[in-house]
Amino acid sequence: MTDTAQVTLEDIREAAARIEGVAHRTPVLRSRTLDALVGAEVFLKCENFQRIGAFKFRGAYNAAARLSPQARAAGIAAYSSGNHAQAIALAARELGTSAVILMPEDTPRSKKDATAGYGAEIVTYDRYTGDRVAIGEALAAERGLALIPPYEHPDVIAGQGTAALELIDEVGALDALVAPVGGGGLMAGSATAVKGLVPGARLIGVEPEAGNDTQRSLAAGSRVAVPVPRTIADGLAANIPGELTFSINQRLVDEIATVGDDEIRAAMRLVFERLKIVVEPSGAAALAALVTGRISPVPPRVGVIVSGGNISAQRFAELLAD
């Protein structure tokens, strides 16, 4: 595997064909208020309207659909406490196979229920003492399952890139794309799609201030770990970039902006009140960076990936009531 051939635009186009009719082609929303506030034409690619409520279904389904018939029939395994769990569970159901999801014991019941609701088996582990990757690999080996990781996989990355592909297909060339960075799979896929289609476009990643591992790693020229971040953006709480995702992002990403939790809250409130849509903290981070002037100069035509909308009304009320 060479540096430039890990994931290609062609892989993303193939992924788009593979997920068509199964994943939603999510809407691109505009807002006069938002454009005026930012001083640009802003195009929001709304993955909060994706199946399972987040972009993760794209990569999960693409990777699962790429398994050999034998591997697929044997079943799929994944480790995740978040959106990837539901994404794999639904992908398995759509493909007529089974899924086993490794989740921390203290995962909120609502997330366990949502995952089990798609027919997946849930296996729990103690996240304070266990290593999810090692436990996940052992579980998959023992049961003969295909393990699909949340971002360190070319097929997952190619699937995540289909959101940016659809965005540019719908609105044309952009001066920049802004996307959140957790493990880096969405960013790597988006960057591959955008640089392939619009080579001059700026690729801007956004991380929580407390969890700017990719920003530091890009500055250092190699993967750097930060202390496990405390942030309301739980989907972006990675503390070290993935090896594969970092190698792609190092090549394609122009800059990383960071945002604080209060800025994320403000962006959630903005889209709630003005666009009437529900966005989870991780999903609001990219927009928060744009709205608060963390991205300079402001790109005249700018795409933003709104990555997900999985937040309970209760949690939303807690976060926004202060």
Next chain:
Amino acid sequence: MTDTAQVTLEDIREAAARIEGVAHRTPVLRSRTLDALVGAEVFLKCENFQRIGAFKFRGAYNAAARLSPQARAAGIAAYSSGNHAQAIALAARELGTSAVILMPEDTPRSKKDATAGYGAEIVTYDRYTGDRVAIGEALAAERGLALIPPYEHPDVIAGQGTAALELIDEVGALDALVAPVGGGGLMAGSATAVKGLVPGARLIGVEPEAGNDTQRSLAAGSRVAVPVPRTIADGLAANIPGELTFSINQRLVDEIATVGDDEIRAAMRLVFERLKIVVEPSGAAALAALVTGRISPVPPRVGVIVSGGNISAQRFAELLAD
């Protein structure tokens, strides 16, 4: 004016042509979860995505655009503490004229600001001692303005009917349409559109339990007043049907269902968590009636008007936190 010719399907078609390119053609959303919960195909016509965040812009703009050039140039007046205020303010701006809006002194600042933000002048009155209709009429006469009431006007009703027209145009015939009833303008317009296009469809209005003035009036055969209702659905807090709207609804509406505030809250939570959309209490009432089994038998293909999404994150948090 005869009973059957107050507002016709043709008026609604003309209104649709008039608002085209100015009002949004709002999306129709579906949800697998919702369909399973209700046991029907449910089509949500999402007026929370309409300009000013509610269906009211349709009727306000249609009525304003129908004024003679002289009347329009002289300016428009309206009385409203809610969505009609912003609707008239924006309609006036779009038509290049001025608006004066009569609002209660104690209207929340955010609503005054939103209305003033569209360039309207705001005049306040004491809603405990003053009669808004009389004060509004006096103000309009004194300044030579055209007064556009929130529902007692054929052009307003025809404009409101365009939402149902678009819905059926997009999804085809329905077995029933469910819409909220406040003053009755949305219901009267929707009923005219639906009965004109699909004569056999059931027309179902929804009121708050505390404010079932239209339900009682239909049972009595004439307009009945109820005590001013206490409900979180402030847009549905009318205590007596309009004369014009009631004459239309009496002819066309098949039944009225009622819902309590807790059921409205549950429907707001449901669409927040499952559809990722923001709906104000009045906007969730029709769906609440369907989800809680207040509509029986369940129509196999049912349209629901989600009438608006104007609620602050703060107020949402207060309502849903309990």
